[in-house]
Amino acid sequence: MLQKFIGIVIAAGLLAGCGMSVQGRIDYAAQAPRIPTVGAGQSIALGVQDVRPYVLSGESKPSYVTTTRNGLGAVAAYLTTRSEKPLANDLVDAISRALEENGAHVTGTVLSSTQSGDKAFDALSKSGADKVLSIAVREWRTDLYPYRDPMIYLDMSAQVFDKSGKLLGENTVTAKGEFVKLLLGQETQYGDGGVAQTYQDKLRELLSAPQIVAALK
Secondary structure, three states: OHHHHHHHHHHHHHHHHOOOOEOOEOOHHHOOOOOOOOOOOOEEEEEEEEOOHHHHOOOOOOOEEEEEEOOOOOEEEEEEOOOOOOHHHHHHHHHHHHHHOOOOEEEEEEEOOOOOHHHHHHHHHOOOOOEEEEEEEEEEEEEEOOOOOOEEEEEEEEEEEEOOOOEEEEEEEEEEEEEOOOOOOOOOOOOOOOHHHHHHHHHHHHHOOHHHHHHHO
8 A cells, every 4th residue: 555655656746747737737837839940049029918808807817727627517626827827927938948949049028918019019129139929818728627528728829020010920829618638547537638738739839830930030
């Protein structure tokens, strides 16, 4: 019995070290997507703005990302990011790392949810960077259920501008109640269930679009 308990503790520690969730909480800052070579040698001012309606209204915290539900679908708990920081902070970290791995020099900023597009650009362009990459998050949440596949809801866009404010490229990705296949061994618990990888894939889809790649080069 003791050996079994120690094995469970070690396994949990390994999952945590891999950036997977503990009881549904995901380390989004660790989900840096692998993207095509973009921005090598360039300076990029990155801004992430959380404009999810339930965050803007004050109904949810900026760190909210997940709702766990019971077998009947009723809310069991609301979960935050693993870091307990606002989601926008985690996304700045993840996207910055993805760009820096391609040789770009990144200045990351969390934009105020109430900033207009023009004011957001002005705030980012003050850095004097070669390009401005603005990310707007209109939806980002997961519903976790026991004994069934999680569902994700996502709506985010990316816009790239030059120093003068000219729009060079844009892209949007969405997921409206998309099921995520459970990982082996997680069929009977609230778990990551591939959710972290799915969000990483969505970030890759957002930033790997030809128009975004071309705009950042």
